């Protein structure tokens with residue numbers, strides 16, 4: 001009986017559960033703090049979404065478990081860090097335009113550089129292990145070690161301080177609710193990226209072919225599309241998104257360090273599993289769940305923050321083994 | 330004598346460790362529908378997938394209009410003008426009918442849109458459900474979509490794997506009509522277990538068994554060869 005109910009209403013139950021989960025903290029947290037935490041959680045979720053979405057599309061289309069995704073993220077952060085250092089007068093300028101300018105330049109250069117790195121990685125390494133998950137894990141793990149070592153060689157092994165552009169610092173006070181400026185920027189970036197990805201997947205021919213490929217690679221090939229070119233392209237886009245996430249996250253956490261990728265990769269995998277492999281909307285919802293719950297739990301029961309995500313993941317998998325948004329979209 | 334469009338010569342194909350095709354040969358002319366028949370597991374689908382490049386042959390040659398294609402990638406083979414309708418239809422169920430057709434259209438030019446119009450005249454249901462998710466179509470409609478996708482390009486050879494599988498007799502009737510119309514534009518190779526369908530559209534036949542061709546000939550003769558039918562197709566001698 002319970003099983004039938006679960007099967008019939010599993011999706012609705014999961015969504016109702018998710019909503020309840022976010023209203024529940026209101027019992028223990030004063031309203032204004034709750035709003036501040038919610039904004040922090042949304043911002044963190046959007047940043048995690050940037051890392052997770054690339055991972056999810058790569059898995060959905062290519063069936064590749066890319067453990068090197070975290071090191072691509074770190075590379076993005078370091079390239080952004082270098083651009084900031086080279087243009088420090090723009091970073092320190094009391095001008096919204098110059099600050100946004102240097103932020104945009106850092107993001108674009110990081111995305112291009114890391115996309116090229118991603119293309120090399122796909123062509124030289126990943127291509128050899130299509131269809132074999134164990135080899136993929138081993139070989140992309142190996143690539144991670146090399147990529148992280150290279151960061152140490154080029155930039156040094158120590159933590160470096162990332163400077164927040166001048167006008168991004170500080171808070172707005174909206175009716176006594178403290179709103180961190182940069183968090184709002186992160187939320188806007190996340191929404192923009194999500195809309196652009198959805199638009200490309202829905203409205204363009206290449207996006208439609210990618211969605212078709214997530215469903216059935218073999219058929220897409222047999223219909224005359226060069227799947228390997230498509231793989232390389234998608235891998236490059238995924239790498240670029242990781243780089244964008246890296247730049248944005250380093251400004252958020254005020255630092256860069258060679259191993260920064262591994263922390264966020266773990267989050268990203270949890271998100272992809274929660275959201276459903278191959279689903280961009282799933283990545284967004286999963287990332288927001290993780291970001292929000294992390295912040296609520298960190299306030300209520302600080303020691304449980306890290307574990308809470310794993311527990312949420314397990315609960316969701318019990319209700320919906322394929323994640324919230326299985327396959328495609 | 331008509332020109333040879335496809336020539337398969339001594340092809341061997343392995344799936345993993347299993348030696349599935351064991352030296353298969355057949356030839357397809359320009360003005361006939363060729364039917365591959367044989368028991369379940371005989372290797373019919375494997376043969377078609379090998380031609381399409383989805384399974385690499387370990388030995389042998391495949392010539393399409395005189396050019397060797399056995400080492401080419403599936404997308405190259407498709408772009409040479411070979412259309413493919415797989416056994417499971419390969420419909421993208423999360424995409425709409427329109428999106429399925431769009432993925433299929435390799436060049437979106439005037440001629441392709443004319444072919445699209447002609448195709449949709451033949452399959453009125455596809456136009457009716459143009460914006461609907463392909464996953465919600467009925468089995469027969471999915472089969473129509475799969476065929477429509479394969480003929481919207483300028484294909485000169487069409488490989489169709491068991492289109493009648495799981496369909497009601499009345500739908501099979503309309504499929505026969507469709508294939509009879511397609512053969513005016515394109516050479517057709519059909520895998521078919523349904524003997525009444527095979528015999529009403531096929532001109533030539535090859536019987537496959539255990540990965541080789543065991544018999545071939547003209548369909549009109551097979552219709553009367555009760556012994557052959559009962560040996561390889563499991564069709565009872567008793568009747569009529």
Ligand SMILES: Nc1ncnc2c1ncn2[C@@H]1O[C@H](COP(=O)(O)OP(=O)(O)OP(=O)(O)O)[C@@H](O)[C@H]1O
Pocket residue numbers: 344345347349367368369370371372373374375376416522
């Ligand atoms: N992925 C696979 N791994 C191992 N063996 C396979 C695989 N695919 C097919 N085979 C085997 O290859 C043989 C031929 O299969 P194939 O699908 O070509 O047969 P078929 O003639 O199309 O049969 P059917 O009429 O049932 O569609 C079968 O014995 C089947 O078990």
Ligand SMILES: [Mg+2]
Pocket residue numbers: 373374375416490491
């Ligand atoms: Mg078959």
